Amino acid sequence: MDGFDDFSKKLENAGKKLFKKTKEFADTTKLSIKLKDLEIDLENLFQQAGKKAFKGEDTKEVFDEITDLQGQIESLKAEIADAKDMKICPNCKSEMPKEAVACMKCGHKFE
Ligand SMILES: [Zn+2]
Numbered sequence: 001m002d003g004f005d006d007f008s009k010k011l012e013n014a015g016k017k018l019f020k021k022t023k024e025f026a027d028t029t030k031l032s033i034k035l036k037d038l039e040i041d042l043e044n045l046f047q048q049a050g051k052k053a054f055k056g057e058d059t060k061e062v063f064d065e066i067t068d069l070q071g072q073i074e075s076l077k078a079e080i081a082d083a084k085d086m087k088i089c090p091n092c093k094s095e096m097p098k099e100a101v102a103c104m105k106c107g108h109k110f111e
Pocket of ligand 1: 092
């Protein structure tokens with residue numbers, strides 16, 4: 001019966017792995033939807049800024065909002081990468097596997 005025990009252990013582990021992957025997928029999907037929303041907001045802000053600039057109005061407030069939103073988008077992207085066991089290259093913003101020692105796109109060396 002030892003062989004069977006082994007087999008059921010393996011099956012159990014495979015099930016756990018699958019569950020983890022499914023959860024990861026659900027998490028990244030939710031985060032991706034949030035990211036899309038933020039990117040749409042950002043587009044709207046850029047349009048607002050453009051209109052204000054055209055009319056000669058003060059754009060500082062909109063620019064501040066844009067900077068703030070860009071920061072949120074950056075950290076959300078990092079969160080998504082993390083959920084996928086990836087990281088973002090600080091130099092070129094490409095997604096790289098967490099274990100990579102250097103960026104495969106731009107050659108940036110990770111600490
Ligand atoms: Zn890079």
